[in-house]
Amino acid sequence: MSPSIEHWEARIGRRVRLRDLHVLLTVAQSGSMARAAQRLALSQPAVSKAIADLEQTLGVRLLDRGPRGVEPTLYGSALVRRGLAVFDELRQGVDEIAFMADPTTGEVRIGCNESLSAALLPAVIARLSEQSPGVTVHVAQMSRPITVEIRELRERNVDLIIGRGVFSIPEDDLISEILFEEPLIVVASIRSPWARRRKVELAQLVREKWILYPRDEAPGVLVQQAFRDRGLELPRASVETMSFHLRDMLLTTGEYFTVIPACMMHVLNAKRPTVNSLPIDLGIQTRPVAIFTLKNRTLSPVAELFINCVRAAAQSIVS
DNA sequence: CGAGAAAGCCGAATTTATTG
DNA sequence: CAATAAATTCGGCTTTCTCG
8 A cells, every 4th residue: 555545544534534524514504513513413512523623634724613603614615515425425325225125126147947947937937026026037048067057156147046956065155955856757749649548668668759868967867777777778869958948849749758857747738738747657856956056145135035936936836 | 264242441522511 | 602621421442252
């Protein structure tokens, strides 16, 4: 720090306080120290002292004392003018805080993958906009594994992430709140003859057309496990994709089979009945759906509100 | 290591009384 | 009405200790 700044801090920055300015402003407005003292709920000497201190530190006379009150000097008027600006800025600063603390306005940034966006966000946003119509929700589409996407959270690009998985101990700067767990289910178009069967074995479907997940991605590994556990060879992938939209479109043609998390069923059948789940117990669960947040970060009120809506929406989906 | 609570001390602010 | 003096109260800074 340069000597002159240090000098300024010691002399002005530390000695001239908001309180002193406030007293000066009131005196200037009242035209008398005694009246100002009354309005400030102080004693007259206290006001006199505050002005004297101010004059002492600034090295100039701020008020001309007369028998019937006081009158600001040239210097006094200047400081009063600036002082008014200071308090106006202060008021604006407080207003700004009030605005930011208001959960009915503002924005929240979230990260979410395609399928969970479709399954969860419409219900969440419906609740949110009902409570706070002024809020804007920014949704960043996440296509990579949660362990990679978590970087967006650490870099503060998003307030929270909704995804599948949980964290192990090394990631202790993060909080994962589990919303629900669910099984993986096999689905086919309602037009498929298999979709009406009361009883279907996975072994019967190995030769069918399958939409699978990339084999090294999380759901793909789980599905392979399910086949292997039954001693079955893996079905050939007609299509290999993570895309939920593509699954949706292909399933409506009636030929394909795929595996989806149970909560995605109502998305596929949202507009009209499209798919049926087949009565096959794969015996595997998806990784839990969770809200991920940064442990030592204060969330904005809007983000808190959003999370409440996510919890509520998750409840209604599960039940 | 940093945050929070408790204790003690110093200085500053405030009040009453008084004077110019 | 403002300034000063003296007395008293009050606030805050620092130190110390504990806890996670």
